[in-house]
Amino acid sequence: GRNIAPFVELEWGSQAYAIMKSIKSLLDPKNILNPGVLLNSDSQGHLKNLKPLHPADELVDKCMECGFC
Numbered sequence: 148g149r150n151i152a153p154f155v156e157l158e159w160g161s162q163a164y165a166i167m168k169s170i171k172s173l174l175d176p177k178n179i180l181n182p183g184v185l186l187n188s189d190s191q192g193h194l195k196n197l198k199p200l201h202p203a204d205e206l207v208d209k210c211m212e213c214g215f216c
Contacts, residue, residue: 148184149193
């Protein structure tokens with residue numbers, strides 16, 4: 148989620164992104180469920196609070212699961 152946060156609006160479009168944010172606000176008004184994970188206004192949020200992953204394979208390790216490849 149954090150790794151793809153900067154690309155969600157680009158991938159889904161501004162209108163869908165606004166709808167997602169509205170739904171998130173309605174269902175989680177205190178923003179306690181996965182704050183900043185998928186819907187994040189911080190353009191650097193995908194670089195913060197990451198869990199370290201053990202290396203698996205050179206090709207796989209480069210994947211950030213953004214869905215663009």
